[in-house]
Amino acid sequence: MPDTATSEMTASETGKAADAKPLADQQFTTRHAVTIGTERIEYTANVGRIVLHDDEEHSTPKVAIFYTAYVRDDVPSKRDRPLVFLWNGGPGSSTIWLHMYSYGPRRVVFDGDPLFDTSRWELRENEHSLLDVADLVFVDAPSTGFSRVAPGEDPAQFHGAEADAAVIGDFVTEFVAREKRGDSPIVLFGESYGTIRAPLVADYLQQVPGLFVDGVILLSSLMDVAGTTFGVGVNYGAVGQLPSYAATALYHGVISGDLPTVIAEAEDFALNDYSVALLKGSRLTGAERERIARRLSELTGISAEFILRSNLRVNLWRYVKELLRDRHRTVGRLDTRWTGIDSDTAGETFEDDASYSAPTDPATRALNQYLRADLGWEADRPLLYRHIRPREQWKHRESEQMGIWTPQLEVATVLRAAMNRSPHLKVLLLSGYYDLGTPYFPAELTFDHLHLEPERARNVTKTRYESGHMIYLHEPSLAQTRADLVGFLSSLRGVDAA
Template sequence: MIRTHLAPILAAAILVPALASSPLSAQDTPARPKAASAADRAKEEVEAAWAHAPVDEQEVRHRDSVTIAGRRYPYTASAGTLTLRNVEGKPTASMFYTAYTLDGTKPGTKRPVTFLYNGGPGSPSFWLRMGSFAPIRIRTTNPEFIRPAPYDVGPNPDSLLDKTDLVFLDAIGTGYSRPLGDTKPEAFYGTDEDADAFARGILRYVTKYGRWMSPKFLLGESYGTLRSGALAYQLQERGMALNGVVLLSSIMNYGYRQPGLDQVYLNYLPSYAATAWYHNRIANRPADVATIVAEARAFATGPYMSALAKGQSISDAERDQVAQRMSQLTGLGVDFIKRANLRVDLPRFQKELLRGSARTVGRFDSRYTGIDADAAGERPETDASSDAISGAYIASFSDYLGSTLKYETELPYRQSARDAAGWTWNWKHAAPGPGQPQNNPNTAIDLGAAMRANPYLKVLSMNGYYDMATPFFGTENDLGHMMLDRAQQANLRFTYYPAGHMTYLNPEALHQMKADLAQWYDEAVSDARSATPPVPATTSSATPPNQMPN
């Protein structure tokens, strides 16, 4: 009896080890988790403490007001993030922005909105945000090193808020903008990749806040102008026709920087002349900078261009004649110019112009001067114009974001995407039309295509005479080769200011810029509402076409 009852039990006991050792049992039986090592646990704790950009969009708001031309404008300042998504809806990046919206603005409004950004590539937009047309700015003097904190930050009577709402965008990898999830940074680090990200960010903002019926504008500075050329075309291809594009201190064509090409020397010559005029290095100095610039333009497009085109076959007599005229315009010695084969690059000019006084001139703004440890060196050891302002801009923006806007995050505000390890930029660009992708982008081609497709698209090029980073004569050359017909040329306008790359550092120039922009915005919005496209304007060979008085 006992044996009968035990038999099934014994049989089962014998069978269990056999099943446990079979392949089927190995698959069905969960393995015991391996205990995490101390090193693994420490790594998990560190990773859990990392600061990440939010997938869910964030926003904080602050009410304030600013007085412009004697009238008070109440507004809402906001700081937040826009989540960028790919065509499948997967979140790929979080784009940080600050925005200034006039009180009473509602979805569906026909009030203009402008998207602003700096360049680099790899720069956030706190320069424009704190220095140009926002209702709050850091006040600067002309042209001096800004003293250490506390800084003079306050309401901006030259704000554009009376004409347009303002949205400042930070490129992905800069500021608080970051890739999300498994999206790699290189997905945004390139000419076309960057333009695509900004297009998605702008489309998202316009959709989220109901601004599809608003007149829409772009305002980019430096590399931001190259972005604007590509972006204007990309947005138009995606169904968003712009009313206007403002190009501030432009560089739209990197092709002329290739070794062996002479265009870069032509581009710089009028800026050299303006700088020599400012520092009183010109004999028979004219009364105003515009006069010496006009002389330099004429020389650059005539005898100088002809001489450089001859290369090494130029005659001694012509070389001597051209060097003499270059010396008169730039303040450099004739022998120095001849030893440089009539091709003086920017660092040499910065060092040579004031060599007798052991001073160098700035790159972003040649009104600024610096002192090198080695006065006999070949090039400046630093850029005085950058040293003079950087600390003030970084500190004042950091304080404004935290103390006034109350934006909280544990992410570090990245002053440049180049700070990240392994940063590289893809310079290839697929311009509109037939042909292979460009290895050195020229998005004036894109902008020209956008202007031909949209007869109401206005373009305003704003330039500083003392900008040596993006010389204005190069901008004139790039925009002058968009191959627009007469009617389209009427939509292109130029302005010039006694300032450098960041033209708004000069308070007088900022005031004039605001006046020029106010007139231009009124015209752009009015023309878009008229029944017929704008008519062609006559042009003058003495100055760039459609130059606004300033």
């Protein structure tokens, strides 16, 4: 069924009519092949929805979760073959980015460098896919993508950190049961807010159905929102952003040096002189303030005068506008290698994040066409790649540490608890140097402050790439992440994943 408007009914009316229909399980199956390396791999693609019900005796449908699953055909036993569930974040984003740009059997490939032109692209076989070593399930959260809430149900019941984790956990449980994959290594792969979802889902699965996952992959992670927070008495954001500011200034030629040296100097300054100076606040002497501002200027490319006027804290919104102001350009938030143009150069922040806008159109066009033409999906309404307005609707969770409740959204301690319950659970952290949305340094510092015992700490692997938030948009980084992911997946349960 086409999802475009007709002469009798508008697209909005079509969507409302579709939402009024009772939910039903759906699955469309097609068979394909992809070449990865020198190997031609045949696989089955299943695209559809699984309806989840409430727990009452007379069970009623609550929500239908949309998924696209890719399963390699020539594997005699699934016992040692990882089953990876992938999702993007938002909250409120469908899994369009991971699906169309990263590790599935097809991906959008640009004719040139996407930093400069995303208008020319093609959907091609993906030589960087993980399908040779793992089966993949791309999942859309409720109210995103083609997932649908049952008629009469309030979508807001799923719009919160813990409720979201529960419904995704229920989907994982149901999918594993239906596909008879209970003996396979189970891996949760989240990007951005999806890295908040993944620990919560791992915890939920352990405590509700008793399913202990084998791996958690965190791409562009923010398990503690303090890592990007600026404000009175809040130092974590300023300290955590500094190395990414330095990498950005170096990339755009505002400062000089080589990346490893600049990064090392920025991290050292952030952890020592800068963090102490921020803690002192107004107790700093004038000479100390001048010294700190000069060094920050050398590392970030922002003038010492501007830094002093900002009380030594240049938040990311000012940074993306200020760094290239004299060139009449802004830099991206999700990927600072991208540049944008505003209507004027006098503002406090950019008018648009080019690193978010530029990849959106190709992914949306490609996914809509691909699901229908190649995978046989019969959509009942248009794709909602980003639907929930998180600030207005999303219910965050309070965190508890050592019996003390705080309003700060933080799930790292949830992951620590899951790791302590499950000695075989392994974690892989993938971060980009040019990401200001979920910067690499606070993501790593979060693990440093979990105080894991040595035998648990050995289960955590941290990696960095010369890319931004969507690490896979940088071709060399996509190739390197694939290699690192293959190694990680192959290490689960100490067996070869292929």
